[in-house]
Amino acid sequence: MEGDRLRILHCFRSPVGGIFRHVRDLVHQHAEQGHEIGIFCDSLTGGAHEEKLFEEIRPKLSLGLTRIPMRRAITPGDLLALHRSYRHFKQLKPDVLHSHGAKGGAYARIIGSLLRVSGLSVARLYCPHGGSIHYDPATLKGKLFFTLEGAMERLTDRLIFVSEYERKGYEDKIGMPHCATSLIYNGLSPAEYAPVATARDAADFLYIGMMRDLKGPDVFLDALAVLRQRSQKVTAHFVGDGPDKPRYVERIAALGLGDAVSVHAAMPARAAFAMARTVVVPSRAESMPYLVLEAIAAAKPVISTRVGGIPEIFGAMSGELVVPGSADALADAMQAMLHDQAAEQRALTLRDSVKERFSVDVMARDIMAAYRASL
Numbered sequence: 126m127e128g129d130r131l132r133i134l135h136c137f138r139s140p141v142g143g144i145f146r147h148v149r150d151l152v153h154q155h156a157e158q159g160h161e162i163g164i165f166c167d168s169l170t171g172g173a174h175e176e177k178l179f180e181e182i183r184p185k186l187s188l189g190l191t192r193i194p195m196r197r198a199i200t201p202g203d204l205l206a207l208h209r210s211y212r213h214f215k216q217l218k219p220d221v222l223h224s225h226g227a228k229g230g231a232y233a234r235i236i237g238s239l240l241r242v243s244g245l246s247v248a249r250l251y252c253p254h255g256g257s258i259h260y261d262p263a264t265l266k267g268k269l270f271f272t273l274e275g276a277m278e279r280l281t282d283r284l285i286f287v288s289e290y291e292r293k294g295y296e297d298k299i300g301m302p303h304c305a306t307s308l309i310y311n312g313l314s315p316a317e318y319a320p321v322a323t324a325r326d327a328a329d330f331l332y333i334g335m336m337r338d339l340k341g342p343d344v345f346l347d348a349l350a351v352l353r354q355r356s357q358k359v360t361a362h363f364v365g366d367g368p369d370k371p372r373y374v375e376r377i378a379a380l381g382l383g384d385a386v387s388v389h390a391a392m393p394a395r396a397a398f399a400m401a402r403t404v405v406v407p408s409r410a411e412s413m414p415y416l417v418l419e420a421i422a423a424a425k426p427v428i429s430t431r432v433g434g435i436p437e438i439f440g441a442m443s444g445e446l447v448v449p450g451s452a453d454a455l456a457d458a459m460q461a462m463l464h465d466q467a468a469e470q471r472a473l474t475l476r477d478s479v480k481e482r483f484s485v486d487v488m489a490r491d492i493m494a495a496y497r498a499s500l
Contacts, residue, residue, distance in 0.1 A: 128495065130160055130161065130219060131155075131365045132161045132163075132219045132220045132221070133155060133161065133162050133163070133168075133188075133220065133223060133496070134164075134214065134221070135152070135164050135225065135232075136207065136222060136225070136230075137226050138166060138167045138229050138231045139167055139170045139171070139197075139226070140164070140170060140175050141335060142304040142334070142335050143254065143311070143412075143414055144254050144462070145171075146203055147287075147311060149178065149181075150489070151312075152164070155489060155493065156446070161188050161490070162187060163186055163189050163191070163219070164182075164189075165191045165192075165213075165214075166191075166229070167196075168194055169194050169196065172391065173390075174366070174391040175192070183483065188219070191213060193206055193499055194287070196204070197406040197417075201490035208231060211236050211239055219249065220246045220496075221496045221500070222248065222249050223492075224250065224252070225251075225252050225254055226253070226254050227274070228394070230251040230252075230253070231277060233251070234249050234277055235250060235280065248283070249281055250281070250284075250499055251277075251284055251285070251494060252279050252284070252286070253274075253291060253412070254287060255294065255315055255412030256299060256412075258291060259410040268345070268413075271298050272297070274295075279417070281304045282304060282305065283305040283306065283498070284305070284307070284429065285306075285309055285312055285495060287310060287413040288433060288434025289437055290306075290412065290437065291413070291433070291434065294485075298431055305499065309491045309492055309495070310482065311413050311415055311488060312445055312485040312487055312488035313415075313422050313484070314467050314488065316426040317422045319423075321399050321424065323399060324399050327399070327402050328348070328360040328361050328400060328401045329361060329401065329459075329463065330360075330362075330403050331401035331405065332345045332362070332407070333362075333364040333392075333394060333397045334416055335367045335368035336365050336366060336368070336369050337364055337368065338369065338409070339408065340406030340407070343405070344450060344451070344452050345455070346363075346377060346382065347417075347452035348405075348453075348459055349361055349385065350380040350381070350382060350452075351456035353385070355460065359459070359463070360385050360387075361386045362397065362400045362407070363377070363387065363389065364388075364389045364391065364392060364397045364400075365389075365390075365391050366390055373436040394423075398419075398423045401463050403425065403426045403427070404427045404428070404458065405427075405428045405429075405455070407430055407449070408429075408430055408433075408449065409432065409450055410432055410449075410488075411433035411434065412433050413438075414433070418438060418483055421438065421475050423476075424469075426462060426465075426469065428447065428455070428458045428459060428462060429445035429446055430448065430450075431447065431449065437482070442474075
């Protein structure tokens with residue numbers, strides 16, 4: 126560590142979605158303050174949209190961008206990858222290893238502990254971002270992951286939670302942390318609180334996000350089918366990429382929604398927001414989703430499920446949230462929104478409330494304080 130300048134390495138698996146957004150924000154903020162930043166992540170996930178995002182932040186990555194195959198499941202290949210990664214980390218000599226998500230957290234904390242044995246001083250911070258906390262403790266898989274998380278805590282200097290929901294979930298399923306903890310909300314930049322104008326030919330609804338069942342795109346499509354059965358003529362945009370996207374495209378055809386749903390590749394959220402009057406977030410599980418924050422900041426009416434930290438975002442308006450996993454309940458909320466004359470005004474009120482509590486400047490400041498407290 127040279128003076129007040131830190132060498133910070135972010136380690137995570139999948140460079141998509143909220144975790145990648147979170148890391149990019151921290152890279153921008155902390156690089157501007159003169160810190161040296163690097164990224165270590167998976168090479169198997171992400172597409173053209175993510176490659177463009179990497180190119181945007183590459184000039185700020187003075188410690189480089191390193192990508193290796195890092196599969197979601199635990200495999201024998203992880204041992205070889207850990208060995209190679211250890212040598213790379215040792216050459217970088219980071220002051221801070223900030224890991225995100227279960228797989229990235231395992232890599233960074235194991236390697237960070239080995240670096241400490243070798244004589245390097247490195248702080249090991251871990252943010253679950255939901256991750257393994259979403260598992261059911263009654264299942265064998267849940268018990269396995271919670272046992273592993275408990276063991277990994279011994280290699281952790283500080284846990285960072287992005288929502289009270291996440292912190293409580295950790296305590297309930299894994300146990301009271303024995304290391305230091307911080308609760309630091311995700312935040313947006315001032316520019317993101319500018320309203321997004323709705324296009325003249327806008328559709329009724331928008332789904333944007335990862336194409337996997339955890340995010341509920343199948344529930345969104347089923348809700349559209351329910352509305353059609355109720356003789357409601359609706360249109361929608363379906364935006365995003367992911368391993369299950371072909372299955373959802375087939376589902377659109379099977380439900381007879383081909384004339385109502387336009388399918389798109391991943392794109393910037395604000396560009397997608399202009400394409401529809403209402404954003405729908407049908408997730409089965411979340412921690413502190415950026416998408417909800419971004420849609421609210423853009424002054425878009427939002428229909429969302431009551432999961433994870435989303436009630437913490439909605440605050441006094443959390444009573445409007447929908448039970449997860451129910452196409453009928455989601456269809457009811459979407460049908461009501463079609464005839465809601467006060468939706469835009471409520472969206473502005475919610476935006477003003479969120480603006481006071483979710484700031485990228487505050488997020489970056491508090492995380493830097495967590496780094497320094499952990500060194």
